[in-house]
Amino acid sequence: MLPYPAPMVELDTLVSLCKRRGFIFQSSEIYGGLGSAWDYGPLGVELKRNLKDLWWRDNVHRREDMVGLDAAITMHPKVWEASGHATHFADPFTGCQDCGRHYRADKQDEASQSSKWIQAIRKVIEGPAGQKDPDRALRNWARSDGKKLAPNLPWVKNPDDPAPIPNRPEWLNGRCPACGGSLSEPKPANLMLRTTLGPVEATGTVIYLRPETAQGIFVNFDNVLQATRKKLPFGIAQIGKSFRNEITPGNFTFRTREFEQMEIEYFCAPGIDEEWHQKWIDERHAWYLRYGLRNENLRLREHAKDELAFYAKRCVDIEYLFPMGWSELEGIANRTDYDLKQHAKVSGRPLTYFDEERKEHIVPYVIEPSGGVDRAALAFLINAHHEEEVRGEKRVVLKLHPELAPIKVAVLPLLKKRDDIVSCAKEICAAMRRRWAALYDDSAAIGRLYRRQDEVGTPYCVTVDVQAVGDPEKGEAADRKVTIRDRDSMEQIRVPIAELTDVFPELLAGGWNRVATRYPPHAPGS
RNA sequence: GCGGGCGUAGUUCAGUGGCUAGAACGUCUCGUUGCCAACGAGAAGGUCGUGGGUUCAAAUCCCAUCGCCCGCUCCA
Numbered sequence: 001m002l003p004y005p006a007p008m009v010e011l012d013t014l015v016s017l018c019k020r021r022g023f024i025f026q027s028s029e030i031y032g033g034l035g036s037a038w039d040y041g042p043l044g045v046e047l048k049r050n051l052k053d054l055w056w057r058d059n060v061h062r063r064e065d066m067v068g069l070d071a072a073i074t075m076h077p078k079v080w081e082a083s084g085h086a087t088h089f090a091d092p093f094t095g096c097q098d099c100g101r102h103y104r105a106d107k108q109d110e111a112s113q114s115s116k117w118i119q120a121i122r123k124v125i126e127g128p129a130g131q132k133d134p135d136r137a138l139r140n141w142a143r144s145d146g147k148k149l150a151p152n153l154p155w156v157k158n159p160d161d162p163a164p165i166p167n168r169p170e171w172l173n174g175r176c177p178a179c180g181g182s183l184s185e186p187k188p189a190n191l192m193l194r195t196t197l198g199p200v201e202a203t204g205t206v207i208y209l210r211p212e213t214a215q216g217i218f219v220n221f222d223n224v225l226q227a228t229r230k231k232l233p234f235g236i237a238q239i240g241k242s243f244r245n246e247i248t249p250g251n252f253t254f255r256t257r258e259f260e261q262m263e264i265e266y267f268c269a270p271g272i273d274e275e276w277h278q279k280w281i282d283e284r285h286a287w288y289l290r291y292g293l294r295n296e297n298l299r300l301r302e303h304a305k306d307e308l309a310f311y312a313k314r315c316v317d318i319e320y321l322f323p324m325g326w327s328e329l330e331g332i333a334n335r336t337d338y339d340l341k342q343h344a345k346v347s348g349r350p351l352t353y354f355d356e357e358r359k360e361h362i363v364p365y366v367i368e369p370s371g372g373v374d375r376a377a378l379a380f381l382i383n384a385h386h387e388e389e390v391r392g393e394k395r396v397v398l399k400l401h402p403e404l405a406p407i408k409v410a411v412l413p414l415l416k417k418r419d420d421i422v423s424c425a426k427e428i429c430a431a432m433r434r435r436w437a438a439l440y441d442d443s444a445a446i447g448r449l450y451r452r453q454d455e456v457g458t459p460y461c462v463t464v465d466v467q468a469v470g471d472p473e474k475g476e477a478a479d480r481k482v483t484i485r486d487r488d489s490m491e492q493i494r495v496p497i498a499e500l501t502d503v504f505p506e507l508l509a510g511g512w513n514r515v516a517t518r519y520p521p522h523a524p525g526s
Numbered sequence: 527g528c529g530g531g532c533g534u535a536g537u538u539c540a541g542u543g544g545c546u547a548g549a550a551c552g553u554c555u556c557g558u559u560g561c562c563a564a565c566g567a568g569a570a571g572g573u574c575g576u577g578g579g580u581u582c583a584a585a586u587c588c589c590a591u592c593g594c595c596c597g598c599u600c601c602a
Binding site for chain 2: 012247
């Protein structure tokens with residue numbers, strides 16, 4: 001769809017366009033803004049809906065092995081005990097007071113001991129000079145390598161201080177692994193957003209806003225199984241908001257504390273899980289390509305063993321090359337039977353599937369393709385943004401896939417002073433609006449109207465000119481034909497008004513080239 | 527959370543103690559033109575992020591606060 005590489009848009013440029021044209025606004029802007037929250041404006045909401053609708057259509061409606069679900073954001077507190085979030089999402093953190101780095105308190109000693117500067121110190125102490133006079137050897141190190149490796153160790157800062165230097169590595173626990181600075185007391189960190197259920201705060205139940213939509217699917221596994229009589233393998237899809245107290249939100253809508261997920265939990269028999277995992281990786285990768293993400297800006301990244309979440313057997317991220325670097329769009333994990341087993345254990349309810357062939361109850365394995373809606377929307381916007389030179393002028397154009405574009409067609413009068421042209425254009429727009437997001441605009445010259453639509457990614461413009469309605473003064477009859485202009489090529493064809501609604505489904509499926517061969521090109525000025 | 531940078535019109539920015547805070551683009555109106563950001567005339571739009579302080583006088587200096595960006599860090 002996009003045959004040539006384009007320089008990547010700066011995030012600031014995109015933020016500005018998004019605000020100017022009504023894609024994305026900062027949350028609560030009139031009050032100075034709320035960090036980490038963004039509102040989708042009139043065009044943004046269309047883009048996001050299109051994205052979710054396509055995902056739902058492709059992953060639920062067009063597959064016989066998938067059903068949908070919409071679980072509540074608030075869930076029983078036990079859910080998070082069973083899932084592991086209550087413990088794994090609430091680790092105490094400690095921070096370096098000199099360089100600001102954060103560490104999980106329970107892993108900090110381990111990190112210190114494997115840090116570069118402690119290993120360097122260990123070498124110094126164990127070396128010949130260290131065996132002879134550790135204090136002197138360490139002072140020498142502090143004046144040389146120590147300055148680079150651990151600049152914030154007190155005795156590296158002041159190597160002339162006569163106080164003895166601790167000369168056993170384990171005495172140095174509690175220093176920052178990166179710079180040697182002093183660490184704060186561990187503070188409890190809860191990455192789940194907490195609130196109270198019930199109007200009276202003092203007596204209300206403390207609950208959490210879900211940090212992922214997945215658990216809503218797991219706790220409904222048996223309900224869905226009973227209601228739909230699905231057989232393995234099958235999946236449950238869900239789109240919805242999740243919440244996390246991210247330590248560092250930022251990069252526009254990429255990381256926010258409130259975000260929307262589109263998740264699938266695909267249940268299959270143990271033994272065929274690896275095969276299904278690979279199928280979903282391929283399927284999801286192809287999906288992003290299908291709607292136009294450039295192949296060279298998309299990659300799969302296999303999680304290393306030590307990077308895997310404790311429940312996962314394998315995990316592959318689909319990453320996009322954002323302006324800030326390669327970042328995750330979607331993670332596809334093999335969660336094994338961990339979640340169903342945990343919920344069965346904590347709830348006391350069996351969450352199993354009766355395998356007719358084996359005549360036994362089994363706990364299915366789960367493949368989880370989990371994508372971020374906001375991240376995908378951002379990636380598609382970045383991917384679509386182009387700046388081109390047309391007749392010495394800059395043209396900004398969002399080359400969004402037609403199915404993602406917020407507005408599918410703009411109907412424009414060539415002359416806004418001619419009532420017959422205007423009313424004809426308005427009639428066409430009304431007819432188009434019955435099926436697609438269509439827009440009428442007559443507030444500027446035609447060139448400007450085209451560029452406005454380019455900037456918001458409208459794939460096609462329909463223009464009503466004099467020939468369409470005829471010119472009584474010159475005795476010319478109406479030909480009842482209008483021009484359709486293609487956003488990306490700026491080419492135009494001349495199509496009978498009566499055939500517009502037949503042609504547009506094909507155009508919106510990306511079929512400009514096919515349609516353009518069936519109609520005569522329109523030569524402006526003729 | 528730490529370090530650095532920044533916050534002035536819808537957008538991009540100028541203005542560093544002194545008249546009614548400006549420009550470009552965008553938006554709107556009128557006229558003209560009529561197929562790729564045309565031209566002319568006019569208009570709207572800012573308590574200079576917010577709060578406090580210093581001063582005869584603050585967009586400008588100081589403090590606090592909020593937000594954004596970059597880096598570090600964290601990330602189911």
